Amino acid sequence: MSRLGVQAALLAAGWAAFFWLVSAQELWARVMGALFPQVSTPVYERNTLWELTWQHLGLTGVTMTLVVLIGVGLGVWTTRAQGHAFLPLVNNLTTVGQTFPPIAVLFLALPLVGFGATGAVAALTLYALLPVTRSTVLGLQSVDRPVLDAARGLGLSAAQRLWRLEVPVALPAVLAGIRTALVLTIATATLAPMVGTGGLGVPIIAGLGADNLALILQGAIPVALLALLGDLTMRTLERWLTPWVP
């Protein structure tokens, strides 16, 4: 099997192990009960870990879809002649979006988009936009002048140059930006319960309030594993989609 094949197989095994782990509610209760005999509720009880995990995946999935569409869109637009004037503005806005602490972005977005899942998704999207927009711009700008000149001289139209040259050449950078945004979103989504949404942040925040380390770990361990698996999945995808990268 090729190196990529091995990587993909290991990854599939990793995801299977992860889903088994978050479905094993009984196991968590027993292990946490044994580790922390003094706490009365060793696992979060209003939702199963399985439910919390899927809420978290849902938040991340919707956010990342928006981040990729908007981020790549902005990156392409600001590197075309029509949108070039907006490049500095977009750069600044996305930077501001990210330099704010995530919690501040969450609360600042509240009056605009309201409490609940919409608010959380909007804030998370704003927060994760920077790496994708920035890497799309940098990726598109990294296309060598002579290659673009050759493409023009060989009779490729502007659209053909974009799709057959600029986008593929930018792809490694774009994918790396998406990977950064994904890990960021998985981690930051743990704050979503503060604006009234679910996810793996729910037991963490409950645990912090009740000084219950078992609850904190029940949220934190799956989030950490999710971030790790997300990162590895993107890396595998990158290797598969961009075989020309050394």
Place this chain on the structure above:
Amino acid sequence: MIEFREVTKQFAGGPPVLNGITLAVPDGELVVLIGPSGSGKSTLMRLVNRLIEPTSGSVWVDGRNVADVNVVELRRNIGYVIQSVGLFPHLTVAQNVELVPSITGVPAAQRRRRAEDLLHLMGLEPAAYAERYPRQLSGGQQQRVGIARALAADPAYLLMDEPFSALDPITREALQEQFLQLKRELGQTILFVTHDVEEAVRLGDHICLLGDGVIQQFGPPDELLHRPANDFVASFMGDSRELLRLGLRTAADYMRPPDPAARGQVGLDWPADRALSALLGAGGAAMQVVAPSGEVVGSLRLSDFAGSSQAQQPAGEPGA
């Protein structure tokens, strides 16, 4: 035929780079544009495929004013090769060569066969190179792919902007040799930019020397070397221009009847500069001229080069 009619080009805020250029590249010929750096060679070339538009005057290809031709259609009929090659880094060698045919919808099997033929012709065995990426090739190999890519759609015209200038001398000479052979087989009409006099003399059917925005001289290589139109041309073509001329001829052009006293041998088909070098090495004694069959057909001595160079014309340039 490519024709420039009274072409002037002035970039915003600068002096005119080209000033009333009128020039024709006849069908099937290779015309070299040569001149100092910044003399407008690339600019003149890029007017042909409309990467640049003229300030005034017109450019004609195949009897049509390029300003009236759809720019994409125009470029597809004109192969384009540049010094930095510009291969697509994310495509394999074969995919790079197939680029234009894949856009114009040539069936996959057919364009693949064409790509393999062209790679073979350029001295890259498809079995070894077709699936490699550009970064896995040397500069010379990349330019071979660049030329194959330009030829893939079988264009009637080729524009080549210093295609061999970035290569080391040995690779450059090998590519020039291979390119000359290719040109004879394919018969494209070629406009070729270089700043290297030797390359211009070796490759050009005609040379156009640009300087100060105008054509300083247009003619066969021998004419620019032997009868420079002005001091600019004489100085640009260099002090060794009579030696360079020897490269246009062979030993056959200079030899006299066989001489029994001659010792050592030069080939009948050797370039004259190589024969001269052999004579100098032999200390000035006469040498035999030997046909490829091994038969002695004549003799050569140093004085033969001094006497006949005015009278004789290079092979294939009657009346030039």
